[in-house]
Amino acid sequence: MSALDLSRWQFGITTVYHFIFVPLTIGLAFVLAIMQTLEYKTKKPVYGEMVKFFGRLFAVNFAIGLVTGIVQEFQFGMNWSSYSIFVGNIFGAPLAIEGLLAFFLESTFLGTWLFGKHKVSVRVHLFSAWMVSVGTILSALFILAANSFMQHPVGYAIDPKTHQAVMTNFLALLTNSTLITTFFHTVLAAFSTGAGLVLGVAAYQILRYRKKEMFVGAARIGIVVLFVSMLFNAFVGHIQGQIMEKQQPMKMAAAEALYNTSSGASFSLLTIGNLSGDPIFQIRLPHLLSVLSDNSWNGTVQGINQVQAAEVAKYGAGSYVPPIWVEYWTFRIMVGLGGVILLWGLVGLYFMRQGSLDRKRWYLRISPYLIAAPIIANLTGWIFTEVGRQPWIVYGLLKTSNANSHLSALSVGITLVGFTAVYSILAVVDGILMFKFGSADPDSLGSHGEKEPEDSPTAHSDLIY
């Protein structure tokens, strides 16, 4: 493999890995802030217990999101220096602002939130919880502002002397239509990811008859957040699809494996065989694709062949088609799981109204497995949008194949293997801790982790780390 291919694999692996933890962090921070607000308002200790229980899971998860985030920022310069030089004028700004506005906020207030409970007032402690949540959301906003420029460049000009993209309008960057829809889509998806974890873990605990009031309460919060965020997200996703059809018609065509422009296009639900235009078996829903991308029954949806011809005319010879099977299947998995999650929230809401949530054992038994659903939907969604932009790294301006650093394949190979190994170890460790703290009897856990044995000198100290 060439250094370019290895760099692409490395970026894919490190980014997808980071994106397992980030939505969980954003979502859990938000749900925890809600729980702590309920504790403050109602003065019921049960909410305090919830914050403590799910706070442990949050802390475990936050650590990995944080340390893998440093790699994210460094690898643009390390592996993609030509890209960094080309877009640095524009892309660097939101990254620096993300650090200044978001990272300082979340890391500082996480410190006071996790370890300052007996050192600050109740209100300052609650404020810290919300600042952590705001920090994680601001972080999403600025990193997506940078990403949206790659998807749909706005507010820039190309300097004729240096051939760099230079910023001409910062506000345009922040009001990019791609950014606004992507931001809501990502953050709402993150909320449902955090809520899904809370619901799944609470369901597991209810089945084991532990702290019924606390875990039924947590499951209810999880269901409400899950349902509301997914409901809004379905609408946001719909708007996003329409913007995508205008800005990146190839991505939409690839998502549908639609080879030729058609009006009143049907939506293919499932394909068996190949995606080259003549499948063995396919389920299609008539007119749905046109409705989705154009809000009209007989709207026109562009096909891969026509977009390819148009892009060749615009940008010169070459293939502008991303890997269609990746696009087709990631899109279906994302949308399909979104539907499952929404339905699951709706059913949960119904049981809540009935007051029978803790007796629906089948619902509680399945919920822990569905923790994976939003996580997989996030990852497939992210892969869909990034792979679908190929061959471009900045749409219409710079191709990925011209963006990498001048490195030897050996160097990139070493770091690729190295990061993959490190990340695998961390995944195992994180998995062990998450499972342990999620499934253990809350009475068997100490304030921040496993309970210290009675005879150990740490059992009665106030040491936290």
Added chain:
Amino acid sequence: MKISPLQFVWFSLVVVLWSGYFFLEGFDFGVGMLLRWIGRNDIERRAVINTIGPTWDGNEVWLLVAGGATFAAFPRWYATVFSSFYLALFLILVALIFRGVAFEYRSKLVNPTWRKRWDMAIFIGSLLPAVLWGVAFGDFIHGIPIDSQGNFTGNFFSLLSPYSVFVGLTMAAIFLIHGALFLEMKLDGELRERASYLARCFSPVVTVLVVAFIVWTYVTANHGGGSNIVPGIMPILIVALVIAAQILITDRHYGWAFATTGATIIAITVNMFLDLYPRVLVSSTSNAYSLTITGTASAHYTLVVMTIVAAIFTPLVLLYQGWSYRIFRARIRLTPPESLQPQQEIK
């Protein structure tokens, strides 16, 4: 080309960010390196980690912002440095990853093997980046093989010149004593004694290293011939600071000594950038290929936007980061005094 005022502001801000990072993470690194000597059993080690527990990740954000600011204000500098120091940065990243996770995870399980492994990760994860950042800064001044396109033409070993390795060791040594003094201020009882004893034993070594470093840097920076400001006052100031730190440690004014080692770290960082000015990275291939402020800076508009954002938010960040240090200002004790012991929780 003349350096514009905003380019100068951003060059200065990058210097401030690196100085702040080395000052803050400097004592974190020192604490990490000393963990296994000052903490001799599990509870003592926990006490040592608790001195930086709630604040270490805020300190590390200084690095992220330094990286981000360089990316935004000097894209070519960012791109060249990060791709040239490729494997060194990889090692730093892996070290920082394990160290960060170790702080958060080590006390989560009771298993002694688990804790021992994470303690090792904290030690290596603190020592390695401390040395490697020093090596990198040594290379900035000493120069690395860069061609006319700003592409690195050497390999990992061309980064290890005797000078840069020496800078790496010096930086690690200063961080070590900075961390020992920090622990003296944050711990109590026997642990505090151990920290101050280590600081006293180690400070002559640091003084000798820093003086040698200053002389070698003066020679190296002049050798390149590019820089016309090797500021006479800075090397003298640094030597004065490190001798002052030595005296303060001997006289057991540890708080002032900590401030002085901190000032030494900042002065050394500022001095390195001043040796570079108006360049940002020296090419050992040809002086003409060295990167400069004007050659790497972003366009005016970007710098204006960034200046406005920084002017509004930097004071705010300093305010709440300072506030969080105030909250956690108390010394860490192995067992809290009776009156402060948390109430037995009601089941």
